[in-house]
Structure formats: C-alpha cells, structure tokens
Amino acid sequence: MEKSTKGSVGVTPRQEDYSRWYTDVVQKADLADYGPVRGCMVIKPYGYALWENIQGELDKRFKATGHQNAYFPLFIPMSFIEKEAEHVEGFAPELAVVTHGGGKELEEPLVVRPTSETVIGHMFSQWIQSHRDLPLLINQWANVVRWEMRTRLFLRTSEFLWQEGHTAHATQEEAVQETLRMLDVYADFAINEAAIPVIKGRKSDQERFAGAVASYTIEAMMGNKWALQAGTSHDLGQNFARTFDIKYTDEKNEQQFCWTTSWGMSTRMVGAIIMAHGDDQGLRLPPRLAPIQLVVIPIYRSDEEKKNVMEAVLDICEPLISVGIRVKIDEREGLTPGFKMNDWEMRGVPLRMEIGPRDLEKNSVMLARRDVPGKEGKQAVSRDNLIPKITRRLNLIQRNMLMQATAFRDENLHEAKSYDEMKKIVEDGWALIWHCGKPECEDRIKEETKATSRCFPLDKNEEWNPKGQKCTVCGEPAFGQAYFSRAY
RNA sequence: CGGGGCGUGGCGCAGUUGGAUAGCGCGCUGCGUUUGGGACGCAGAGGUCGCCGGUUCGAGUCCGGCCGCCCCGACCA
Structure with a gap:
C-alpha cells in the first residue's frame, strides 16, 4: 500500500496530477531527459529503441505502398518559405532562422526546416518532366524545428524527429487517394502496432495544415480523455505545385501542374503510447513495439543456487532469442527480485519471467503479464514448449491492450x-x-x-x-x- | 509576452529574527548479511548554496541587478 512513493521509483498517481504523472513516467521509465537548451529533449536509449521500432513498422508500410526514402537539407532559404502565402503565415511564428555562417552574416537567412514542402517542391519541379515520372512517392526521416513556447517531452518539443512523406501525382483523384491511403496506413499502424484505437477524420479549416486544401488526421484518446493528434495526411491540391512550378507534360504534350500530398508522424507517437496505455505503476508498452518484450528475473540465495538458476535462465532464453523474441535478462547484483519487478513494470515491459529454485524443482517458470496487475496476471507454466506459450501471451497482451483502450475510448x-x-x-x-x-x-x-x-x-x-x-x-x-x- | 512559484551534493528537500565545521532522505562507492513484490548493517565519496554586485565584524539567509527553470493563459506534429 505505501509503495508508490518510495525512493526514486514510483510515479505521481494519474488522478492526482496527470501532467506530473506523464513527466514522471517519461523520466523514470528512462525514455527521455531534458537537454541543455530550452524545449529540446534527449531521447535516451530505451526511448530511442521504442522510436526505432515505430520507425521500422512505419517504414515497412511505406515501402509496401511504393514509397522510397530520400533525404533533403536541413536549411531552407527564407525565400522558399515565403513563397506560399498561407504556409508562411502558419509557420512564421515558430521559425528558427540562421543569420550567420562562417563568422559572416549571410546574404539570405536560412530557415531550419519546420517541414519540407518547400525544398522538396523545389526539387520535385526539377525532377518531374513527364507524366511518366509520376507518381513520385518520396519519404524522408528527419528532424525538424518549430520554436515552441510551452514544451513537453515527446508531445511538443522545439526539435522533434519524424517522417514526412511527399508525393506528386498527375491527377487530383490520385492525390486524394494517396492522402487517404496514407491516413489508412497510419491508422493501421496505430491500431495494430501501438494498440491505440484512433479515429480517422478530416480537420476543420481552423486546424488545417498551412497551405493544404484538406488535412486528415488520426485522433487518439489519452488517459485523461484529452485528444492527441497522432498523425496527419494532407491533400495539398496544386498549391505547392503552382508556387514551386511542379509541372509535367501529359500524353497530349500539354503542360500540367502536379497534385501533391504530404503526411507525417512524429516522436509525438511515443507520447501517445505513454498516455494511451500507462497506469499508476508506470509505462505499459504494446508487445509489438516494446524494446524488451520479455524480462527475465533470476531468483537465488546461495552461489550454488545462482549457478543453477543462471544455467536454466540461459537455457530457456536462448531458443526464445533465436526466434526473435526481444528478451532481457536482469542480472543486476545487489537488487532484490521485488525491486526488479517494480522497476520493469515502471518501464512497461509486457511480460516478465521469474526463475528461481522452486521453478527448477518443478521444471516450470513464473510468467507475469504487465496488462493484468497483481497476482491475477501471474502464472506458473511448465518449461515445455515455452516459445508458443510466450508468443501467445504477447499476442494476448497486445490484443488486450487494444481492447482496454478501445473500451475506454468508447465510454468517453x-x-x-x-x-x-x-x-x-x-x-x-x-x-x-x-x-x-x-x-x-x-x-x-x-x-x-x-x-x-x-x-x-x-x-x-x-x-x-x-x-x-x-x-x-x-x-x-x-x-x-x-x-x-x-x-x- | 502577462500572472504564480522556484534555484542549496546526481534527485527530492530542510536551513528560524543574519552567527560557529551547511544538514536530511533517496541515489552512489566498498565490505558483510540478504534475495519468490520496492532488504539491512557498517564504513565512505560527493556542495564555488544559479551568477554579479552591495550592506555587515560576519550572508545560503538582507538589498539591487542579471540568468535559468517549472506551472497557468494566447500559437502548434
């Protein structure tokens, strides 16, 4: 009962102060830390591993839908941003501008990209000549900078990581189709990988991306019932094609403006995962994205026991690792098993395995589910056929987390x-x-x-x-x- | 940028109307006992009290000026 406030472990209960709960989780689960510059965060290895898994799943989907990755420059000439009226207006207040380079004032200030429609539009105009060059389907993984007044780790930082897709098409229909297709990709990712039941929808004019004809979004409900925009897809019409002269010659040898789209998902998704699933014990990660899917806690007293237990642990883990289950063995000395259990619960590891002398005797192991708190989530299972048992449980946890989040959303x-x-x-x-x-x-x-x-x-x-x-x-x-x- | 709060070992804090060697909890290091839901004992390490200036015999404490951070409001993935 008097456990959640002890020492450096334990987080502020959600009901007491949701923002503090969030900050506590981010830091204590070791996801991120504050950098020396206001509003800039350091993504720590555990948090970055989560991001890498997000990237992996998204990237796979982008490739499967015919997109290719490329990289465009960080610096954008100020004049580019100013070309599209609505675009400047939208981004002007949050631009970081470089005025000096090599000790001299620059002739033209450079904007640190807040997004890349302009540079990419500029390049597209040079790459696209004929309808045979279309559609052009490009994605880039990058960092962007938007000067923010109030920042929160992952949710809103002055610099963040994301992917931005940029495509050019011959017809409006095709561009609209692409916009909606990528919205579907985001929704599929959110639901099936992150276990977050998002709602696909269209943004109002007020909320629309600066320069877009129509913006689409996936909206997720957080634990405090606030909404979080978890990904956006924009139908840019011919707005950017006209300003950046993105033209192609059609079958009739006539010049036509392209129809373009852009779509993005960012490190904010990490925040969405934290707030959609976390509880008062800390983080809860969906198995499919969790950097560690199974944590193993060896339990022993004497050196003799330790030797036997560790031998069994390695024996058990090797086949699991070899089939691709992400396993971590907690071999830290001087910490009690109880501490380790709480510690890994804090970090959101979906499944925990305890192996001690009693298990060796019975040829079994203890499995505990993060999504089912307390004793109920704990079960002794025999050591036979552990691979399917664990795989099945990970799938169950994944499904259960989606069900829980969906039920919560629908209630509200x-x-x-x-x-x-x-x-x-x-x-x-x-x-x-x-x-x-x-x-x-x-x-x-x-x-x-x-x-x-x-x-x-x-x-x-x-x-x-x-x-x-x-x-x-x-x-x-x-x-x-x-x-x-x-x-x- | 407006309102509120805060800067003291890595983290969280205490430090009374100015007074002695700046303290506590957690964490950290070493040793020993422990280890199935947040262990314990002993011994240690670690601080220019945000910065600059002033008042004073004496400043963490009082005064002035900076700087930084957090929370609340107008913009945003």
Whole structure:
C-alpha cells in the first residue's frame, strides 16, 4: 500500500496530477531527459529503441505502398518559405532562422526546416518532366524545428524527429487517394502496432495544415480523455505545385501542374503510447513495439543456487532469442527480485519471467503479464514448449491492450444534441456534434469550453455539407459531424 | 509576452529574527548479511548554496541587478 512513493521509483498517481504523472513516467521509465537548451529533449536509449521500432513498422508500410526514402537539407532559404502565402503565415511564428555562417552574416537567412514542402517542391519541379515520372512517392526521416513556447517531452518539443512523406501525382483523384491511403496506413499502424484505437477524420479549416486544401488526421484518446493528434495526411491540391512550378507534360504534350500530398508522424507517437496505455505503476508498452518484450528475473540465495538458476535462465532464453523474441535478462547484483519487478513494470515491459529454485524443482517458470496487475496476471507454466506459450501471451497482451483502450475510448465518446449538453461532455470526454466548421464558431467554443475541434470523423460523415443539418452551436448549415475535446 | 512559484551534493528537500565545521532522505562507492513484490548493517565519496554586485565584524539567509527553470493563459506534429 505505501509503495508508490518510495525512493526514486514510483510515479505521481494519474488522478492526482496527470501532467506530473506523464513527466514522471517519461523520466523514470528512462525514455527521455531534458537537454541543455530550452524545449529540446534527449531521447535516451530505451526511448530511442521504442522510436526505432515505430520507425521500422512505419517504414515497412511505406515501402509496401511504393514509397522510397530520400533525404533533403536541413536549411531552407527564407525565400522558399515565403513563397506560399498561407504556409508562411502558419509557420512564421515558430521559425528558427540562421543569420550567420562562417563568422559572416549571410546574404539570405536560412530557415531550419519546420517541414519540407518547400525544398522538396523545389526539387520535385526539377525532377518531374513527364507524366511518366509520376507518381513520385518520396519519404524522408528527419528532424525538424518549430520554436515552441510551452514544451513537453515527446508531445511538443522545439526539435522533434519524424517522417514526412511527399508525393506528386498527375491527377487530383490520385492525390486524394494517396492522402487517404496514407491516413489508412497510419491508422493501421496505430491500431495494430501501438494498440491505440484512433479515429480517422478530416480537420476543420481552423486546424488545417498551412497551405493544404484538406488535412486528415488520426485522433487518439489519452488517459485523461484529452485528444492527441497522432498523425496527419494532407491533400495539398496544386498549391505547392503552382508556387514551386511542379509541372509535367501529359500524353497530349500539354503542360500540367502536379497534385501533391504530404503526411507525417512524429516522436509525438511515443507520447501517445505513454498516455494511451500507462497506469499508476508506470509505462505499459504494446508487445509489438516494446524494446524488451520479455524480462527475465533470476531468483537465488546461495552461489550454488545462482549457478543453477543462471544455467536454466540461459537455457530457456536462448531458443526464445533465436526466434526473435526481444528478451532481457536482469542480472543486476545487489537488487532484490521485488525491486526488479517494480522497476520493469515502471518501464512497461509486457511480460516478465521469474526463475528461481522452486521453478527448477518443478521444471516450470513464473510468467507475469504487465496488462493484468497483481497476482491475477501471474502464472506458473511448465518449461515445455515455452516459445508458443510466450508468443501467445504477447499476442494476448497486445490484443488486450487494444481492447482496454478501445473500451475506454468508447465510454468517453458522446453525442451532444445541444451546446449546453456539449459543454458538459467536453469537461471530461469527447463530444460529437453537427458543426459548421467556421473558425469564428470554433473560436467561440474554445473560448467558452477550452475544447477544440478534433476532426470530422470519416465513418460518421458520408458526405460533406449534408442538406438540412445545422451546427449544434451556432445554427449555421453544418459541414458534418465533428468531435470536440480538450487536446494536447 | 502577462500572472504564480522556484534555484542549496546526481534527485527530492530542510536551513528560524543574519552567527560557529551547511544538514536530511533517496541515489552512489566498498565490505558483510540478504534475495519468490520496492532488504539491512557498517564504513565512505560527493556542495564555488544559479551568477554579479552591495550592506555587515560576519550572508545560503538582507538589498539591487542579471540568468535559468517549472506551472497557468494566447500559437502548434
């Protein structure tokens, strides 16, 4: 009972202070640390390993859908950013600008990329000549910088890591299709790898990417019922094609502007995983992304016991490792098994195996699930056929975490028939309303309730601007049904 | 940038109206006993008290000025 506050282990309970809980988890689970520069974080090995797993799964999906990786420069001429009117306006306040190089003032300031539509557009215009060059499907893994006022580890830092996909197409249909296809890729990744049940939707004009025709998003619900935008996909129309002169010659030998898209997912996803799954014991990682899937805790008293136990541990682990299960043996000396159990729970390892003298006698091991707290999640299993037993459990945990998160989300989605009803709902959940999509209306809602429009969910909107539906808040014709909630 | 708070070993803090060698918990090092849900004993290491200046016989403590951080508000993956 008096365990969660002892020493350097244990986190602030979520109910007491959710932000502090989050910060505690990030630091105590050893994911990240604060860097010397305001708003910049250091991603520690454990956190980076998680990011690498995220990268791996996404990258696989990008390749499978025909995209190729490339790399574009960090520095962008200021003039590039200024070319697209809405784009500058959107990004101007958060640009980091380099004015000096080699001890001299530069003729033209360089912007540290906040995103790469402009440079990539510039290059695309040189690479694309003919319809035979299309579609051009490019992705880059990179860091970007957006000067932020208030920062939080993983969720909003001045520098962050992400991937940005950039594609050019011959037709609008194809570009729209690409935008939605990549949204599906993100949703598939979130649901099946991260075990986060996201809602796919379209952003309001207010929330739309600066320079896009339409922005799509996957929205996830965090443990405090706030929303987190976990990935975005943008239909850029011909906006960037026109400003950067991305043209191709069609079959009739006529010049046409391309239709472009861009889409991104960032290290913010790590924050989403923490907040969608974490509990008062700390982090809970979905097995498919967890850097360590199975942690093994040897238990022994004497040197004699230690020798026997360690022998069994290696014996048991070798085949598991050889089939690709990510196993960690906790051989640290001078720490009790109890401490180690709590420590690895804090770090979110999905499955734990305890091996001690009693297990050797019975030719068994103890398995404990992170997603089922306490004794209930613990089970002695025989040493025979451990590979399928462990694989099965990891799959179960993965599925269970998705189920838990889905149940939690669904409990907190509510339709609101009136503005008053909506006000109540968004205090502690997401409200679905008919919404006009007008910035003035959204501003008012935000002012009065602190909630913002998250998205017009695709599965609840067969068509935009349906006849006869009125905005629940202002009474103007509705663009569609939209979720509103507090958001990160 | 506005409001609130805070800077003291790695972390969290205490330090009274100025007073002696700056203390406590956790962590860290060594040794021993422990080890199936956050072990214990003993012995150690580690601090220009954010920075600069001032008042004073004497400043962690008082005054002034900087710097940095955290929380709350307007922008954002």
